[in-house]
Amino acid sequence: MPLGTTLDRYILHRQNAFAFATGELSQLLRDIALAGKIVHREVNRAGLIDLTGDMGLQNVQGEAQQKLDVIADIRFRRALTNGGEVCALISEEEEGIIFTGNNKGKYVVAIDPLDGSSNIDVNVSIGTIFSIYRRVTPVGSEPTLDDFMQGGHEQVAAGYILFGSSTMLVYTTGHSVNGFTYDTSVGEFILSHPNIKTPQNGAIYSYNDGNLNAYAEPVQRYLAACRERQYSARYIGSLVADFHRNLLKGGIYLYPPTAKNPNGKLRLLYECYPLAFIAGITGCLAVNDTEAILNIKPTSLHQRTPLYIGAPAMVEELMGYLV
Ligand SMILES: O=P(O)(O)OC[C@H]1O[C@](O)(COP(=O)(O)O)[C@@H](O)[C@@H]1O
Ligand SMILES: [Mg+2]
Numbered sequence: 621m622p623l624g625t626t627l628d629r630y631i632l633h634r635q636n637a638f639a640f641a642t643g644e645l646s647q648l649l650r651d652i653a654l655a656g657k658i659v660h661r662e663v664n665r666a667g668l669i670d671l672t673g674d675m676g677l678q679n680v681q682g683e684a685q686q687k688l689d690v691i692a693d694i695r696f697r698r699a700l701t702n703g704g705e706v707c708a709l710i711s712e713e714e715e716g717i718i719f720t721g722n723n724k725g726k727y728v729v730a731i732d733p734l735d736g737s738s739n740i741d742v743n744v745s746i747g748t749i750f751s752i753y754r755r756v757t758p759v760g761s762e763p764t765l766d767d768f769m770q771g772g773h774e775q776v777a778a779g780y781i782l783f784g785s786s787t788m789l790v791y792t793t794g795h796s797v798n799g800f801t802y803d804t805s806v807g808e809f810i811l812s813h814p815n816i817k818t819p820q821n822g823a824i825y826s827y828n829d830g831n832l833n834a835y836a837e838p839v840q841r842y843l844a845a846c847r848e849r850q851y852s853a854r855y856i857g858s859l860v861a862d863f864h865r866n867l868l869k870g871g872i873y874l875y876p877p878t879a880k881n882p883n884g885k886l887r888l889l890y891e892c893y894p895l896a897f898i899a900g901i902t903g904c905l906a907v908n909d910t911e912a913i914l915n916i917k918p919t920s921l922h923q924r925t926p927l928y929i930g931a932p933a934m935v936e937e938l939m940g941y942l943v
């Protein structure tokens with residue numbers, strides 16, 4: 621599809637490529653795009669309408685919920701419930717399964733409504749990360765935990781929305797990864813980055829240097845090698861933004877285990893699986909200390925995993941240090 625194609629037209633084009641497609645996944649992707657436009661508006665005017673700061677509440681992770689965490693959570697839930705295609709979802713901001721009441725819905729969604737919460741109030745890029753599965757429980761029945769414990773390879777679509785200098789939706793349904801930039805003047809996501817592929821190698825490395833001394837020795841040795849080569853150290857502190865930059869330019873993002881977070885900090889179902897799904901199609905690698913992210917067996921809704929993701933040559937070199 622040519623540059624400038626609207627998201628709606630692109631989705632329809634993809635749907636028509638499948639004889640048996642019934643349009644539900646297409647509608648679900650449109651529902652996510654709609655919520656993305658609304659959250660774009662809230663993010664842009666957060667400072668004007670007192671949407672900065674925290675709510676004085678904690679989420680299931682024990683993190684202080686920022687107002688925009690809660691607003692984004694409400695906006696995506698509402699769009700996915702009203703859209704009718706989703707029977708249940710899980711969110712970083714909610715402990716249990718969220719039942720939409722649409723038991724006829726064929727899909728379940730795992731979502732990080734607002735990624736990069738520590739950057740919300742300081743006007744630094746933030747985002748949303750989502751992962752979609754076809755349910756395994758019978759359509760019409762009450763969805764269960766099984767629908768969310770299918771494993772990374774069973775995702776039927778995954779993506780993120782980046783609220784940066786421009787707002788972009790980047791997603792895949794398993795064939796190619798495409799980026800759409802939000803043109804506020806026409807209110808449409810427009811195809812701007814077709815068929816994204818990452819460079820084989822890169823010279824950017826992203827990690828929280830404040831945790832360096834807490835990392836295992838092999839990780840420290842890999843980072844020392846990067847420093848020795850004078851690679852560019854870039855860390856925004858919003859996973860979605862650090863991943864996006866490295867995806868386009870070639871680089872590696874690391875969130876290793878530490879004493880404080882022996883399983884890493886990032887959540888498997890709504891941060892690591894969706895980015896690993898995108899990574900696989902763009903040529904990136906996504907692993908933890910022992911296996912590929914998509915091979916990790918899911919055991920709980922908010923489980924964490926260490927994450928190393930980026931240009932294949934860089935991740936393979938790091939894996940060489942880890943074995
Ligand atoms: O402040 P730290 O420890 O470097 O962690 C930053 C990481 O944590 C996150 O903010 C976690 O995501 P949330 O903001 O969605 O909780 C990532 O976006 C980011 O990469
Ligand atoms: Mg996050």
Ligand SMILES: [Mg+2]
Binds near residue numbers: 735736
């Ligand atoms: Mg979040």
